[in-house]
Amino acid sequence: MTTAEKIKEIEDEMAKTQKNKATEKHLGILKAKLAKLKRELINPPGGGGGGPGIGFDVSRTGVGTVGFIGFPSVGKSTLMSELTGTVSEAAAYEFTTLTTVPGVMHHNGAKIQILDLPGIIEGAKDGRGRGKQVITVARTCNLIFIVLDVMKPMSHKRIIEQELEGFGIRLNKEPPNIVFKKKDRGGINITNTVPLTRIDHDSIKAVCNEYRINSADIAIRCDATIDDLIDILEGNRVYIPALYVLNKIDAITLEELELINRIPNAVPICGSKGWNIDELKEKMWEYLNLTRVYTRPKGLEPDYSEPVILRSGHCSVEDFCNNIHSSIKSQFKHAYVWGRSVPYPGMRVGLNHVLMDEDVVCIVKK
Structure with a gap:
């Protein structure tokens, strides 16, 4: 057997x-x-079981990686082009994308890698199509976009969740x-x-x-x-946040849109017309749990052009110092912080102080 x-x-x-x-x-x-x-x-x-296979092994870049998962012809490639400007072949027939297509989008001063993966089908976790390679790459992502055709979102959502669960991926759950x-x-x-x-x-x-x-x-x-x-x-489970991207909303009525908008963790869009892409980007930032921290050289104005991007759980002043250069921590005396993490502007803090999004930090060296 x-x-x-x-x-x-x-x-x-x-x-x-x-x-x-x-x-x-x-x-x-x-x-x-x-x-x-x-x-x-x-x-x-x-x-x-090996690695992901030829065409699926992609070098990583940026502060986070978002992988697109979905059935063939749901608009993943079109959405990829809209977000990154990277041309991922799109056509009105199935299995246009046959390997991983990487791209980079810039948002809130951060570089975020986008991976357009080939469409999966039911039975992917058991090896049908290129399912194992696709889901193996998905396991390494910081966020998964499950791209669904708005005309049949619930049936596709259920099947994709089963396939990912079967491969040890736990969506929107804590260990x-x-x-x-x-x-x-x-x-x-x-x-x-x-x-x-x-x-x-x-x-x-x-x-x-x-x-x-x-x-x-x-x-x-x-x-x-x-x-x-x-x-x-x-011991081999991975816990990854996921957003359900409900694509092609130009094909439904406002009443139908109100109904599907009740799906948890979902964002309705139209990739081909660029509808609601800004909300999708903001949700992506929220689910990646990234924090922007701006530098302020002593005696000068803050530099808002290039924030330091920190991941959730790594948002202390010490993490901020290490992100800039490993030598800063050894020369650290104290820091001054402006923003939501302090009760008053310019508060003096130490290495253990936890920073919040859009804080401004001035490091004072010994």
């Missing part, structure tokens, strides 16, 4: 199994078996707050700081047993599910 056939067999058994307290443990074991088989399908024994530490002996020790309403200790131990884990400390600090636990045990 092939791996794909084994996956189908388990999925069929799960579909037939009633979900209740009595079957929780059994379903957990099935989900663990399924996760291991999918991992095997993605990365076959012997290294067949579960579970700490797992394997040990040589002592059995499975489970602690939880919040009540567990969707999983019990027996199910946790059964899943660990499926992974041949006999001794470990597991600290659960959220109302976790079996899927959360499996994600932690697999």
Whole structure:
């Protein structure tokens, strides 16, 4: 029996199994078996999973990378040209783009890399079309644009989410707050700081047993599910923000537009006519979680022409110094900051001060 056939067999058994307290443990074991088989399908024994492949390996540039994912002919290439000026071949037939087409857009003083990926189809995670190569590149992006045809957004959205989930990509989610530490002996020790309403200790131990884990400390600090636990045990999940780009809104009425505009994390646009591109750019900036910080040389006016771009979680004065030059930190005495991160303009701060978007910083050296 092939791996794909084994996956189908388990999925069929799960579909037939009633979900209740009595079957929780059994379903957990099935989900663990399924996760291991999918991992095997993605990365076959012997290294067949490899890299992204010819035409998909792109050198990275800029402060962030945005990858376009979508079915063929939804307008990814047209949108790419609108955002970057890069000509990615576009036509009214499927599979125009056959490899990754990179481009760079400039927004808020930052260089952001855009990757136009070939269209994917249902079954991409199992190797149909160029699905594995496309999704492998998507795993490395800082933000994913899921480009949808506005005439059939929900069906395509569901299929693409399934394909990305099957490849270990978690969209618009935070990693579960579970700490797992394997040990040589002592059995499975489970602690939880919040009540567990969707999983019990027996199910946790059964899943660990499926992974041949006999001794470990597991600290659960959220109302976790079996899927959360499996994600932690697999250890290869990536958590990426995503925007649903609803393209071709020129083909629908205002009433229909109001309905699709209720889809969470969505931006309606018309790439061919340039409609609502500015909102898409602002949403992209928000989801990339970038921070602009302007420099102010001592005794001079701030330089607003070229901001220093910092990523979320790396926005301290120390990060700002390291971004400019590694030697600045060793000469640092203190800094003065103007902006939203301080209660009054020109406040004196140290290296640990956390900066906010559009702050102005003046570094004073020893």
